[in-house]
Amino acid sequence: xxxxxxxxxxxxxxxxxxxxxxxxxxxxxxxxxxxxxxxxxxxxxxxxxxxxxxxxxxxxxxxxxxxxxxxxxxxxxxxxxxxxxxxxxxxxxxxxxxxxxxxxxxxxxxxxxxxxxxxxxxxxxxxxxxxxxxxxxxxxxxxxxxxxxxxxxxxxxxxxxxxxxxxxxxxxxxxxxxxxxxxxxxxxxxxxxxxxxxxxxxxxxxxxxxxxxxxxxxxxxxxxxxxxxxxxxxxxxxxxxxxxxxxxxxxxxxxxxxxxxxxxxxxxxxxxxxxxxxxxxxxxxx
Amino acid sequence: xxxxxxxxxxxxxxxxxxxxxxxxxxxxxxxxxxxxxxxxxxxxxxxxxxxxxxxxxxxxxxxxxxxxxxxxxxxxxxxxxxxxxxxxxxxxxxxxxxxxxxxxxxxxxxxxxxxxxxxxxxxxxxxxxxxxxxxxxxxxxxxxxxxxxxxxxxxxxxxxxxxxxxxxxxxxxxxxxxxxxxxxxxxxxxxxxxxxxxxxxxxxxxxxxxxxxxxxxxxxxxxxxxxxxxxxxxxxxxxxxxxxxxxxxxxxxxxxxxxxxxxxxxxxxxxxxxxxxxxxxxxxxxxxxxxxxxxxxxxxxxxxxxxxxxxxxxxxxxxxxxxxxxxxxxxxxxxxxxxxxxxxxxxxxxxxxxxxxxxxxxxxxxxxxxxxxxxxxxxxxxxxxxxxxxxxxxxxxxxxxxxxxxxxxxxxxxxxxxxxxxxxxxxxxxxxxxxxxxxxxxxxxxxxxxxxxxxxxxxxxxxxxxx
Numbered sequence: 001x002x003x004x005x006x007x008x009x010x011x012x013x014x015x016x017x018x019x020x021x022x023x024x025x026x027x028x029x030x031x032x033x034x035x036x037x038x039x040x041x042x043x044x045x046x047x048x049x050x051x052x053x054x055x056x057x058x059x060x061x062x063x064x065x066x067x068x069x070x071x072x073x074x075x076x077x078x079x080x081x082x083x084x085x086x087x088x089x090x091x092x093x094x095x096x097x098x099x100x101x102x103x104x105x106x107x108x109x110x111x112x113x114x115x116x117x118x119x120x121x122x123x124x125x126x127x128x129x130x131x132x133x134x135x136x137x138x139x140x141x142x143x144x145x146x147x148x149x150x151x152x153x154x155x156x157x158x159x160x161x162x163x164x165x166x167x168x169x170x171x172x173x174x175x176x177x178x179x180x181x182x183x184x185x186x187x188x189x190x191x192x193x194x195x196x197x198x199x200x201x202x203x204x205x206x207x208x209x210x211x212x213x214x215x216x217x218x219x220x221x222x223x224x225x226x227x228x229x230x231x232x233x234x235x236x237x238x239x240x241x242x243x244x245x246x247x248x249x250x251x252x253x254x255x256x257x258x259x260x261x262x263x264x265x266x267x268x269x270x271x272x273x274x275x276x277x278x279x280x281x282x283x284x285x286x
Numbered sequence: 287x288x289x290x291x292x293x294x295x296x297x298x299x300x301x302x303x304x305x306x307x308x309x310x311x312x313x314x315x316x317x318x319x320x321x322x323x324x325x326x327x328x329x330x331x332x333x334x335x336x337x338x339x340x341x342x343x344x345x346x347x348x349x350x351x352x353x354x355x356x357x358x359x360x361x362x363x364x365x366x367x368x369x370x371x372x373x374x375x376x377x378x379x380x381x382x383x384x385x386x387x388x389x390x391x392x393x394x395x396x397x398x399x400x401x402x403x404x405x406x407x408x409x410x411x412x413x414x415x416x417x418x419x420x421x422x423x424x425x426x427x428x429x430x431x432x433x434x435x436x437x438x439x440x441x442x443x444x445x446x447x448x449x450x451x452x453x454x455x456x457x458x459x460x461x462x463x464x465x466x467x468x469x470x471x472x473x474x475x476x477x478x479x480x481x482x483x484x485x486x487x488x489x490x491x492x493x494x495x496x497x498x499x500x501x502x503x504x505x506x507x508x509x510x511x512x513x514x515x516x517x518x519x520x521x522x523x524x525x526x527x528x529x530x531x532x533x534x535x536x537x538x539x540x541x542x543x544x545x546x547x548x549x550x551x552x553x554x555x556x557x558x559x560x561x562x563x564x565x566x567x568x569x570x571x572x573x574x575x576x577x578x579x580x581x582x583x584x585x586x587x588x589x590x591x592x593x594x595x596x597x598x599x600x601x602x603x604x605x606x607x608x609x610x611x612x613x614x615x616x617x618x619x620x621x622x623x624x625x626x627x628x629x630x631x632x633x634x635x636x637x638x639x640x641x642x643x644x645x646x647x648x649x650x651x652x653x654x655x656x657x658x659x660x661x662x663x664x665x666x667x668x669x670x671x672x673x674x675x676x677x678x679x680x681x682x683x684x685x686x687x688x689x690x691x692x693x694x695x696x697x698x699x700x701x702x703x704x705x706x707x708x709x710x711x712x713x714x715x716x717x718x719x720x721x722x723x724x725x726x727x728x729x730x731x732x733x734x735x736x737x738x739x740x741x742x743x744x745x746x747x748x749x750x751x752x753x
Binding site: 024025028038042043044045069070073084085086087088089090216217218219220221222223224226227228233238252255256258259260263264267 | 461462463499500501502505506507527528529531533537538539540543544546547550551555556559561562563564565567638639686687688
């Protein structure tokens, strides 16, 4: 078992942080890499890009949003409990080098994935602009840590409850107006990464995106995570998860991500019913 | 089954679940011999002085000896005889292509039907598992040498078993959460129950093999670091796990799977069991592309998942089909249709990106190609489209570069397979051996075991006496 040493609800019952004891993985992980976790024997294998690692304590940090049965199951795990399986580090690490001005854009839980990359970019000596976007102030995770890293920090929210009201693309447009950055890293929902890539395309600004397609083994064996990049089919698990945003077929990716939507909704319904039944049971007993 | 009469007594047929029953369940298809049938079949063996069957076996199991033991009711002794050469008899008795190996060489087969060597091997292994006293093969004194085995498929399990018996301290690394490699993710439950693989692995653990799952060598730890951690030798048996696609339009539609993905979801992740959370597209009209054992496994799994029609699309004729006769025969009995001399051209989907149909072309056979098989040639104007909501691509797999790309000292050939000495499995990197599909390309369980056996022998020499 891979023990959870720290659990935090970044957004109550919706966005959860788990710090998990996995020394071998913690020591080897570099920014941009992911793990596959499986909560129980009968659970699903889910890929999650790490938000942080602590090689000394031997821990890795994942942050996830509860969207379906599997993530709901993860969220139910408390400190001292753990994951049945954790495999990593998987995928290629981000190429970190000093290029000049780097704009890091994070949306939703994508901010968690962006965190170690932004930190490494800063440590490599780049000037760092960080743009974070979220639905509302409640969902703006890691804001303090990210703003501390940034030379320029901008936050936006859909409802204006934190930072400016608007989208990350609005903030990017303002940033681009001040001068052309050498690199843009955008991590978040697929429509956000697509919009950012479209915005940087005319000026040919190198843009990295991190993809999170459906995946099983994470070692290139199943081909389930295939995604069209340029005119080639790539496997996100071994060729990625980061790709050139100007070459990714985002529409194809969105479609493949929806493969099990109906099954997932059904599974979530059943899970919710069971949890409620359990809660009702324990209420009766107490 | 054929009912040809000859002077030689016919072999005892394997009892099986009826086709109309088994196509709806995941239970094993052949039921196995009982004691009486096994003894009767064993008496058919004429105990050749110069047994050809042993020469046909890649790991040289002492076949006449174990058959004699069965004939005389000494089952416990029989299984011990097999164990001397083969750590996985319950597996081999089920999935080896006996017809082209041991049984293919059997002298009785020249005039009638060969001795059912595979069925007998399976009988002994199953008997031991159910009734045996749990005693283990004897181990040699500890040597203090440490061996890392990467990949817990047939090759890795063989190396681990051989070297632990020779007194070495063996650690077996597996990327998945369960050991067994292709035996657990690839071969379906109805052909090889997972409980059997588990029990074979448990035996290795009882012998002292350390099992480390969830660890991708090449990522979590690389080969050089294994030596730094104190291992004295490394065996690489990571298989051929990189699915081939056909690169035709529509292959990224939802409902198009590689056989690896489909079988992994079904077998390892138990999508057929409602207790598991593994989602899977359940097709009504299923097309499986390919003609090998993997294609048969995928087609038969799709039937059991609830498909109404399952078609195998294969571009050559029945004769060239690489699947074992038993497998294609079983598939056909269960209702899988064979569309031979047919090649898919493209997949089509709806506005949500879900597969709806496949368009194919008819083929005819022309001159032999490099593989020696007659080359399929497209027939002009023969295109046709059929409904299809699940397609499984089973056209082979290549070498997975994950480990090899992390260790440049290990030389590869132009297909990305590891170059290893066929005699002993040595690679270009000192202290590193390789065997199985990562060396040969996709092959059979027993060939991987044979390669493991050769490597283990060479590794033992190295550990005992130096390179």
